[in-house]
Amino acid sequence: MEQEYSITEEINHYLDILFPITRSLTGKGNRETLRVIQEIIPLKIKEVPSGTKVYDWIVPDEWNIKGAWIKDRSGSTLVDMANCNLHVVSYSEPVKMIMDWDQLRPKLNWIDELPDAVPYRTSYYKRDWGFCVTKDQYDAIREAGTVEVFIDSEFSQGSLSYGEILIPGKSEKEILISCYICHPSMANDSLSGVILTAFIARSLMSDQPELMHSYRIIFVPETIGAITYCATHEEQIKELVAGLVITTVGGPGKYGYKQSFEKNHDINGIIESVLNEMDIDFITYPFDVYGSDERQYSSQGFRVNVASITRDKYYEYDYYHTSLDNLDYVKAKNISESYDIYRRIIARLDRNLTYDTVQKYCEPMFGKRNLYPSLGGGLLPPEEEMDDLDCMLWLNYFCDGTHSLFGISEAIGATVEQLHRIARILESRGLLKLLL
């Protein structure tokens, strides 16, 4: 797998800049994250006011937090959000009080099996507060008995922020690329996905003269952000050809892909074909109602096939949703390898077009267009190779507006890339027309 040194470097640079920011469903950290992404691509940042009704949901109040700590009676700090922004349950209400152990205990989250980890917890839709701590911190708090607890958070009538970039290609048929920006300092889930999405967007912009599909690329807080986006772009989501949710792409473990809801959809076939060609050993995760924002895009009204290619998939790795999902765990090199894979998959998706024939009765006369050997009567082309002539004839046979190039490639054993190249020649000679 070749990769320009510079991309890995760039990814590393943005991992360092973006990792420390405190993100949530809303708030300044999200805006700051989107502004950093603007250094990479000309992202539009949109704001949807708190209280906006989006289908069955309401955009929540904006939440911002300046700091939070737990101190013992001597004033020494037992837990400080300045050290790790996972210490505070996301969307915690403001608190300042003296509490004894029995009162505080239900507000503490920790993980017995990972004593050094700070777990990640949220309480978005039920007003509450809490702390997430390591096992040592938990023990120290218990020993301290009475402690002072402080959360300097604020709810306000603000807005939910998201980023969007539309990259038009030849066809108005759109592919969605969606990542989520609501996770605070965790590197695989979801920062790796945010950074990879930004670089994919940049690469698509440079591919643009050759792009066949259009791309709708969004950076949204998970669930409520995706729902907000759907509610404000209902017609566009309905028309999507397919989509990718990019997340957890930087771990040290095994590649995997979560299938879209239709097992036999081209997007799944294309992902498998690319991973197999690259000789990558991967885990197949069947479609599941647990997951990320594909849950929204796959709902009854949309039914868009959306898949994810992952490296250490969310749910599946030990450090998932903990402070150990950090920059020791996630490496820029892993992300840049995933970038290569996504690039190839998207390139194939992009070329997976559907053509119709112009001349639907009988074969066109290839000869007069210099598309056919002029001296007839010879034998078949050698069987070992699927040569261009074969592809041309098969395309001419199959293209009736119902077969995708990937479908044809599976039927005859040619690659989508070869078929696409020849289909464009036939299109330029007036024999095929692209369904746009």
Next chain:
Amino acid sequence: MEQEYSITEEINHYLDILFPITRSLTGKGNRETLRVIQEIIPLKIKEVPSGTKVYDWIVPDEWNIKGAWIKDRSGSTLVDMANCNLHVVSYSEPVKMIMDWDQLRPKLNWIDELPDAVPYRTSYYKRDWGFCVTKDQYDAIREAGTVEVFIDSEFSQGSLSYGEILIPGKSEKEILISCYICHPSMANDSLSGVILTAFIARSLMSDQPELMHSYRIIFVPETIGAITYCATHEEQIKELVAGLVITTVGGPGKYGYKQSFEKNHDINGIIESVLNEMDIDFITYPFDVYGSDERQYSSQGFRVNVASITRDKYYEYDYYHTSLDNLDYVKAKNISESYDIYRRIIARLDRNLTYDTVQKYCEPMFGKRNLYPSLGGGLLPPEEEMDDLDCMLWLNYFCDGTHSLFGISEAIGATVEQLHRIARILESRGLLKLLL
């Protein structure tokens, strides 16, 4: 298999009462049978006049018989219908004459392989007459040489009788339960089915507040009765969701089920799922054009999927259509076990509903309805169990008006009962709507 003692007792009681009655396509015996059933359920008894055109058929004249015998010249009785109503071919015309062996022989039916059995024969649509006898009787008649033959039967412009009970449930979607009342004294075919159908009807009436489907339960003479019913209820038959023909459910042998014409129809899947859950070893009989009244309900204009669960299926047991299919062969306990099985199958059929979503774009907010854990960020529920939360999310994903609960149960490995319970919760919260 638990069963209230009383049901077995009741079944036994009705076996004793109903077994001796001489039934046929029409006549007093059929009416008497239906009146006995009225002790169990409020059956409506309907009469269709002889001569009524029903599709390609005509309701035949009513046939009644008082007695029939064969006597030798000394006046001693060789065969007497008073001992066994199978002795006379059903719909025999009246006869009183002296005959010698050569004349009588073509009118006699017996079974070489079952010398003690009286076979069951009919001549409904060709005016004829005949006797059915044991091998000993056959030999005695031959030895007697000249005999006197008497059949005291009568054809009249009367009517064909059938019983019907409609048990409405929440939905107007109907399931048909059909049994046939035209067989004289044979216990497995068809008396066991008639009695079981009556008790199933009674149980559905007591389930009624919870019934999801409506039930159309009919007691008809086989073929002509089913055809008469179809001809007089054409629109209702067309709209049926599925059906069961209940017959031969009391034998000592193996359970079996005859599939409906669409092998992959839910009714077949549901029957198999129940039999497997109950750990019952059963024979699968593929759909066949030979059979019972499913032949009518499955015809081109109706194409209703109708199955039968049997214990010693008609055609398949040695005593089929003979006098040995009697109360030594059939036991109330067997019927009450079959009753349990039918109850379970019908319960599952009843809950096999189709829901549509109310909120078709994106997920509903389960949290605000207290349907979702409020502290987010945790792991998946443990994989060993399909818990209610899983079912809720899968229902929310699948329900779009095209997936039955049984279909969903097969896809995700939950039971129809669990799915139904949760679907009703989602329905009560305004998230799903039942397709009625």
Next chain:
Amino acid sequence: MEQEYSITEEINHYLDILFPITRSLTGKGNRETLRVIQEIIPLKIKEVPSGTKVYDWIVPDEWNIKGAWIKDRSGSTLVDMANCNLHVVSYSEPVKMIMDWDQLRPKLNWIDELPDAVPYRTSYYKRDWGFCVTKDQYDAIREAGTVEVFIDSEFSQGSLSYGEILIPGKSEKEILISCYICHPSMANDSLSGVILTAFIARSLMSDQPELMHSYRIIFVPETIGAITYCATHEEQIKELVAGLVITTVGGPGKYGYKQSFEKNHDINGIIESVLNEMDIDFITYPFDVYGSDERQYSSQGFRVNVASITRDKYYEYDYYHTSLDNLDYVKAKNISESYDIYRRIIARLDRNLTYDTVQKYCEPMFGKRNLYPSLGGGLLPPEEEMDDLDCMLWLNYFCDGTHSLFGISEAIGATVEQLHRIARILESRGLLKLLL
């Protein structure tokens, strides 16, 4: 395989007459060939003027040739078309010139691996000329150095000739039988197919009182002739039920069949069923875009399923498109065996009808039509045989306008012939109606 001696004799007679004729896309040889076929069947010969636009193609100028040779400087003949009409590239322009070896070499075609063979080459759509020679001739020409070359050919504003015969059956549904007449002296490809088609047409005419389908039988030059025919019979081609391209049916090797584009189409199933019944070992060639005129009939606007049964399929035998594909290689006996096979396949295709029921609700009363045993109550017919009663009941069940007799035969294990016989009885009794 039995065959009347006379058919083999007749085939032999026409092989001898037709083999020497110089055929091409157009010209006198084609007309002469069609006139010879008129001795067998009342073929209509049609002419389409040069220059006629047919879809993407144009009917070419008529090409006729009187002779051609290469002589050395001493005037002795090195190559003479009088000996083998394959010596001249078909559609060669007229030439008369002195040439040296370097000039002539690019105009010569020969086959290294088959030094004794004269290859068959054409240059239909690019004005050019050339000779096809054996290896010895090639060497002699090279040794001769300077030679005189003469091609006495002529292009004219004439016409393309084709033959057509329509054999109407009971139904207006048509089956296409197509063969190609454009090959000069080669016996397997395509003369064997032309002769076999003529005899098939004759046999269908004698079957005519019993024919269920109508037959459209055409003798066209390959590709341009088929395209011309499609362009002038567009509506008829669209409506075809299926088709056969008859070619290469007289070789000494193995039988094979090229599937039509829909693998599961009845035509493929029927061919396989006949070949298997006849215990013939055969090669299955999947549909391919390389092939004969099925390429035109299978194009998007028509999508007619067309197959070919072959003996030594084109492309597959060593002597393909050479002078060795001659009357030593091809025997009348082989063609008459292929005739038997085609006869059987077409007979089954012919009976592969689709019926609808007249009485769509419930079973018809078979008894009153003497179609059913009148004494009821007996057992099933013995399982070993699919008897006529079974077929009748299954036909009665299946026939709803969507199931072909072949489809039913596959479902129940009866033969198309038995089903057809019984369907006609049911039709005559007013129970089924044939979809015409």
